[in-house]
Amino acid sequence: MKETFQNSLNNKNEMTIAWELVPGRGAREKSQESALKAAEEAAKGDRVHALTITDNPGGNPAILADYLGMEILRMGIEPLVHFSCKDKNRYQMESQLYALNRAEVNNLLVLTGDYPEALEGRRPKPVFDMDSTHTLELITKMNNGLEVQGRKGPIKYHPTSFFTGAAVSPFKATEAEQVTQYFKLEKKVAAGARFIVTQLGYDARKFHEVLQFLKVHNGDIPVLGNLYILSYSAAKLMNQNQIPGCVVPDKLLAKIEEEKDASDKGLEKRLLRAAKMYAVMKGMGFSGVHIGGHNIKYHQVEYIIDKGEELSIDWQDLAAEFDYPIPGGFYYFEKDKASGLNTTKPVNREKLPLNAPVGITYKISRIMHSIFFDPGKPLYRAMKYLSKALDGSILERPFHKLELLLKVGLYDCKDCGDCALPDTGYVCPMSQCPKNQRNGPCGGSNNGFCEVNPDRQCIYVRAYSRLKKYGEEEQLRGTQIPACNWDLYQTSGWKNFYLGRDHAAACPVDKAKDKKIKELAQH
Ligand code: SF4
Known part of the structure; x- marks a missing residue:
């Protein structure tokens, strides 16, 4: 019997597996049925610690992640519900959190959220009343028993038991973006984030950078590496910056384009690349992986875990294969020449030019x-x-x-x-x-x-x-x-x-x- 998501993340001898499901728009469409079928298989398979459910990704409406989380929990597997700030104000958040607490959906990944998309030329009002640091702070207060001033004096509500995480992107091109990403990460940790999930990229040195930053500044917080099984169509969109925050440089796109001409359209290579990433992340010291990808089947997730475990002994050699940096991009730490990763010494930022005019x-x-x-x-x-x-x-x-x-x-x-x-x-x-x-x-x-x-x-x-x-x-x-x-x-x-x-x-x-x-x- 596998451990709970929370216990597994705190167990240094185990890789925690989270698998992302994107249930999409509608209530009884093919995408919801496939997501639920995948959840059923994952529940039976007992290798995945939590199924992560996206919250209106791309700024489009979709079935409520909270509701699907409840349905998945009933199947016998924990959900990790994405909880974003884009379309709810602070009161709506609190209301949703009470409902989630009552349904015992406790794992949350708190995100800023994608900007709401326009449909047929009309855009809904973006909310962004609170940011991810405020939301994490609200949840921390609720976990401690939220206190509010009532008409007859202070009222303290029953403590909730949320286990909350936050996201960070190490894949930023400029010093200003990257350093402020890390400053905000510190605020998220101080506000109550208990685990971190990285954004998506394919540069081993950058994955290592975020671990190093957290080790140097914020102690021992578990980090899940984002492991995305990259198809050519997704790679193309990411390369054109059409999926916010996901980084696929030209060099990687060219490689994936080559692979797509194989008889299996590059599937074998994609899965092997994901398994190698798993191995590298395990070797570097990630607490687990957050697996994503379009139309991925449960047996493919199992393959990535098994193959990744087998390859992890050679992780240092494999790390060199993930050399897809943003050309001319900023790194927070100086390069460690022996490993190709990072030292613990920050680069001298004083000498670097400003990224914007004053x-x-x-x-x-x-x-x-x-x-x-x-x-x-x-x-x-x-x-x-x-x-x-x-x-x-x-x-x-x-x-x-x-x-x-x-x-x-x-x-x-x-x-x-x-x-x-x-x-x-x-x-x-x-x-x-x-x-x-x-x-x-x-x-x-x-x-x-x-x-x-x-x-x-x-x-x-x-x-x-x-x-x-x-x-x-x-x-x-x-x-x-x-x-x-x-x-x-x-x-x-x-x-x-x-x-x-x-x-x-x-x-x-x-x-x-x-x-x-x-x-x-x-x-
Ligand atoms: S990229 Fe910067 S300016 Fe644009 S929405 Fe995000 S935080 Fe705001």
């Missing part, structure tokens, strides 16, 4: 900040006094309009009233980031550019570059910026700041978290 707006913003918003400066006190005097008066509205005029001109301000500009290098996450990410990038950026608006640089590439210019890029590390307080929407962000109503007001929980991350970062 611009005059940022320079003006820094000056304004130091004059008006720094508590040590005389004008800070004057503004605080003015905000108090204006609060509730007939001059409040004109004051707000004046602020808006300036901030729309400089930052394309959306008037959220809970301003995060000073936290993100004065690049507004509410107007410039389609997913409103306040704590670091989503996984979808490509070569420094935004997943949703490919003609614009990701806001974290811009923010990191601005801060790095002044040696302050570590500002993006550590402190978790809370989800936007919509009670402040269309009120003066300046007034909210000076009167301590926005997230910048002292928050002991965040300070504790900040301290913890800074301590970890020193190791």
Whole structure:
């Protein structure tokens, strides 16, 4: 009898197997029936620890992953439900989490989520009310017994027992994208992620990098490597960046194109490549694998596990076969010449050029900040006094309009009233980031550019570059910026700041978290 998903991940002598099912759109279509048939086989086969169920992948509607998780659990196999932030606000999340808890669906992979797709030229409203760090934090609070203020005093709810993981991409081309990915990873761990799943790529040194980063900075957290059985059609889409965050460079696409002309259309080679990846991941020290691929059968999953185990003795030689880097891409650590992987020494980032221009707006913003918003400066006190005097008066509205005029001109301000500009290098996450990410990038950026608006640089590439210019890029590390307080929407962000109503007001929980991350970062 195999161990539970959680126990297996914590057992260093065992590789944990998660197999991804994509049930798709509809309730009784072929894709749902195939997913359930695969689940039935996996339950009987007893080799897979959890079946992972995608949550509206590609930003398209699909059958609810939570519901399918319940159905799969009844078959006698654990689900690992993907729980994304794209189409539910914080209350909907909490409601769904209660339902999942009641159904004993406890394994969750918390993700930002793909941007909702437009259908027939019309796009639904993207939500992104909370990011993955906020969602992880909410689940941690629920696991400890969520406390809320009721009419007659505090109410504490029964603790839930979720086992939550988060994702990270080591497959980023630029320094700014990669470093901010890792900064956000630290926030996810601090917020309660208990295991990590990597994004998809085929560069052994990058897989090793994420393990090394976590070892150096966050201790011993289990990591599942993403092992995707790559067909030519999927490789082509990934190569054209049509599947966010999945990296297939030209060199790999060319190889797969060659293989597709075989009589089995390259199936044998694909499965062997997956088994070799399994072997490399096991050798490197991954706690398990997250197996994915279109139309994969259970017996193929078994083959990958068995063949991978057999090959794992030679993992160091096999690692050299996974040499599909992003041309000119950034690596966090210096290369270990003997193994071709990484040392524990970070590359000297000071000498590397900025990935985005800094611009005059940022320079003006820094000056304004130091004059008006720094508590040590005389004008800070004057503004605080003015905000108090204006609060509730007939001059409040004109004051707000004046602020808006300036901030729309400089930052394309959306008037959220809970301003995060000073936290993100004065690049507004509410107007410039389609997913409103306040704590670091989503996984979808490509070569420094935004997943949703490919003609614009990701806001974290811009923010990191601005801060790095002044040696302050570590500002993006550590402190978790809370989800936007919509009670402040269309009120003066300046007034909210000076009167301590926005997230910048002292928050002991965040300070504790900040301290913890800074301590970890020193190791
Ligand atoms: S700006 Fe960056 S974080 Fe925001 S959606 Fe685009 S790629 Fe993702």
